[in-house]
Amino acid sequence: MPEVTRRDPFKNFRFKVKFSGETAHIAGISKVSGLRRTTEVILHRDGGDPGTSRKLPGRTEYEAITLERGITIDTAFEEWANRIWSLRNSSGGLETSLKDFRRDLIIDVFDEGGQQVLSYSVREAWVSEYQGLPELDAGSPGVAFERIRIEHHGWVREKTNPPEEPQFTDVAG
Numbered sequence: 001m002p003e004v005t006r007r008d009p010f011k012n013f014r015f016k017v018k019f020s021g022e023t024a025h026i027a028g029i030s031k032v033s034g035l036r037r038t039t040e041v042i043l044h045r046d047g048g049d050p051g052t053s054r055k056l057p058g059r060t061e062y063e064a065i066t067l068e069r070g071i072t073i074d075t076a077f078e079e080w081a082n083r084i085w086s087l088r089n090s091s092g093g094l095e096t097s098l099k100d101f102r103r104d105l106i107i108d109v110f111d112e113g114g115q116q117v118l119s120y121s122v123r124e125a126w127v128s129e130y131q132g133l134p135e136l137d138a139g140s141p142g143v144a145f146e147r148i149r150i151e152h153h154g155w156v157r158e159k160t161n162p163p164e165e166p167q168f169t170d171v172a173g
Contacts (some may be wrong), residue, residue, distance in 0.1 A: 010117055011108055017067060020104030020121065026076055030145075031068040032107060035120060035155050037061065062154045064128065071133070071144045081130035081148060102126045105150075106158075119160050125152040 016025035019034060040058030042147035069077070083101035102124045109118035136144070 010111055014110040014112070014114075016108045016110075018106050018108075020106055025108075026067075026069075027074050028069040028072060029067055030070060031066070033064075033066040033123075035065065035107075036063040037154070038063070058153075062152060063096075064149050064151050065122065065125070066147060066149050068145050068147045071146050077127075077130065077146055077148050078132060081127040084126065087131075105152075117162060119158040120155050121158055122155045123153045125150040 015029075015032065017029050018025040038062055039060045042056045042058040043053045044056050045053050048157070080101075080103065083099070096127050103126070105122040105125050107120045107122065110118045127148050128151045129147075131145075131147040132142055133146070
């Protein structure tokens with residue numbers, strides 16, 4: 001394994017999100033909430049030592065992830081959210097198609113030189129909340145953002161090779 005020499009942390013604004021198995025990233029994502037998991041703590045006491053509790057790990061829960069991007073003509077968020085949304089059919093009833101509503105995601109992080117340094121796989125994600133249009137305000141100079149909240153079955157950090165740090169040579173002579 002190569003020696004790790006980098007001391008500075010990576011910046012949080014160089015990233016791409018893509019659906020697993022697809023080479024193109026999801027266009028325009030400007031914000032990804034943090035990846036967080038919490039493991040329940042189970043207290044256990046031995047019968048012979050009633051004054052002391054021991055702690056055991058219990059269930060692990062993964063928090064939902066929020067993806068945000070400026071609204072454009074790209075409909076990837078809406079199409080994914082619509083895979084589980086009930087639609088009115090021609091007879092006036094509701095129908096839902098759950099075909100392919102779960103997708104795996106890959107979140108890649110890049111260094112200042114554009115080299116991939118981290119990669120996380122998010123398993124079996126699906127859209128639990130979709131905001132297609134934010135509050136509109138004619139007096140605001142801001143950008144309109146759409147947002148999805150995705151539930152999932154966990155994430156793992158993929159093995160990546162650390163990038164080589166640039167070498168500088170002394171040209172004084």
